[in-house]
Amino acid sequence: MKVLITGAQGQVGRCLLASAPQDVTTVGLTRAQLDVGNADAVNQAVELHRPNLIINAAAYTAVDRAETEVDAARRVNAQGPRHLARAAGKHGARLLHISTDFVFDGRAGVPYAPDAPTAPLGVYGQTKLEGEQAVRELLPQASVVLRTAWVYAPHGANFLRTMLRVMAEKRQVRVVADQIGTPTAADSLAAVLWGLAQRPEVTGVHHFTDAGVASWYDFAMAIFEEATLMGLLPPGVRVTPIATTDYPTPARRPAYSVLDKRTLLAALPLEHQHWRVSLRRVLQGLQSPSC
Numbered sequence: 001m002k003v004l005i006t007g008a009q010g011q012v013g014r015c016l017l018a019s020a021p022q023d024v025t026t027v028g029l030t031r032a033q034l035d036v037g038n039a040d041a042v043n044q045a046v047e048l049h050r051p052n053l054i055i056n057a058a059a060y061t062a063v064d065r066a067e068t069e070v071d072a073a074r075r076v077n078a079q080g081p082r083h084l085a086r087a088a089g090k091h092g093a094r095l096l097h098i099s100t101d102f103v104f105d106g107r108a109g110v111p112y113a114p115d116a117p118t119a120p121l122g123v124y125g126q127t128k129l130e131g132e133q134a135v136r137e138l139l140p141q142a143s144v145v146l147r148t149a150w151v152y153a154p155h156g157a158n159f160l161r162t163m164l165r166v167m168a169e170k171r172q173v174r175v176v177a178d179q180i181g182t183p184t185a186a187d188s189l190a191a192v193l194w195g196l197a198q199r200p201e202v203t204g205v206h207h208f209t210d211a212g213v214a215s216w217y218d219f220a221m222a223i224f225e226e227a228t229l230m231g232l233l234p235p236g237v238r239v240t241p242i243a244t245t246d247y248p249t250p251a252r253r254p255a256y257s258v259l260d261k262r263t264l265l266a267a268l269p270l271e272h273q274h275w276r277v278s279l280r281r282v283l284q285g286l287q288s289p290s291c
Contacts, residue, residue, distance in 0.1 A: 003197060004029065004051035004093075006036055006084070007058030011153040012098060015190035015291035016055060024197070027051065031058065036080030046087040053197055054088050056081060056097045059128070063102070064250040066123040073127045081131035085138040094142045095135060096196055098189075101149035101181060103129045106254025113260045114147070114205040122251040132205070144196055145205045146189075146264075149257055150219070153186035154282055154289035159216070163223045167237045177217035177241035181257040182209035185278035187291055195268045202267045207259035210275035217241040222276055226283050 001024050007013040008028030020026045027049045034045050036058045046054070060066060060076040081097050088095045102125030103118040120126040132145045152158040166173050192208045214222070220239050227233040244253070265272060 001025070001053060001197065002027070002049065002051045003053045003055060004046065004049050005055045005057060006034060006080075007031065007056070008033075010057055010059070011151055011156040011158060011186040012189055012193075013057040014155060015153060015186045016057060016193060018291035019187065019190050019194065021194060021198075024194075034058075036083060037075035039079075039083045039086070042080075042083040043087045043090070046084075046091050046093065050091065051093050053094045053096065054084055055193055055197070056084050056095065059098065061124070063122065063124045063253075066127070067250045070123050073123050074130070077124070077127035078130035078134065082134035082138065085135045085143065088142065089139050094200055095139055096144050096146060096193055097131065097135045098193075099132050099145050099147045100125065100128045101147060101254060101257035101259055103132065103147065104254050104257055106179075106256045108256055111258040111260035112207070114207055114263055121254060124251060136205070141203060142200075144202055146193065146196070147205065147207045147259060148184050148189055149181045149209050149259060150183045151186055151189060152183060152282070153291065154286050155291075159183075159219065160223060160279075160282065163220050164227060164232065167224060167227075167233050171234070171236065172238040172240070173220060174240045174242045174247070175217045175220040176244050176247055177215045178243050179253055179255055180213060180215050181254075182211075182213055182259065183219050183275040183279065184209040185275075185282050187282070188273065188278050190291070192264070192268065192270065195270055199268065206264040206267070207261045208264050209259050209261065210278045211272050212274045212276065213258050214275060219275075222279055223283075226276075226280050230283055232283065232286065
């Protein structure tokens with residue numbers, strides 16, 4: 001199987017390349033190598049490499065900047081998946097597209113099922129939803145839209161790395177405690193995507209995060225506790241819970257975005273680890289990250 005991976009330098013893209021099965025030939029294209037918002041470039045790349053499968057890990061993820069950089073967000077998050085789906089259909093490839101919990105408004109009291117009504121609160125979520133819709137419209141029988149949440153890795157810009165830096169430098173941090181979701185290690189997500197790559201019969205919209213539920217404050221406390229035990233942080237860092245209203249941002253975030261993963265877990269046998277187990281694994285590999 002030949003697999004084309006977009007966004008190859010991102011958190012998920014790097015983990016996909018690092019964990020590719022031995023019987024898979026990968027072509028990883030970075031943002032500089034392939035602008036997914038350019039229809040001609042996408043078609044040329046797919047025609048050149050002739051993949052059996054495309055995994056779209058390219059995304060505009062600057063949630064707050066998206067409120068003013070609307071065109072840039074839409075180019076990558078909405079137009080990009082449309083171009084990829086059209087090219088995949090033209091050349092007979094399957095498409096796995098990564099989406100987000102931000103397509104929901106966060107008002108639910110139970111985990112969101114894949115078919116739950118969507119209602120994005122901002123530009124990022126809206127453009128990601130438009131991308132989902134394009135994939136499902138153009139490639140309904142040969143695509144999977146996989147929503148995930150709170151992704152982090154040993155590299156890139158993410159909550160884990162920010163917390164480790166701020167805790168080491170300032171010895172104190174204030175973290176929102178009233179937004180609820182599930183942290184997801186990028187290598188966990190990559191393993192699921194490779195599992196889906198081997199199951200062409202799986203289509204439609206599915207959800208995946210690591211197991212469990214947390215607030216951002218819970219996540220920060222776990223980072224502090226685990227990193228301190230490993231000697232990555234000094235003891236005595238103060239982590240203070242705050243409300244969303246105490247930390248205003250340009251974009252609104254869903255207050256509750258736990259995802260219901262039952263359809264995916266039924267379709268794909270896997271070891272579904274709790275987010276804290278995944279956090280420990282990622283922290284242990286910080287000195288020599290595999291992805």
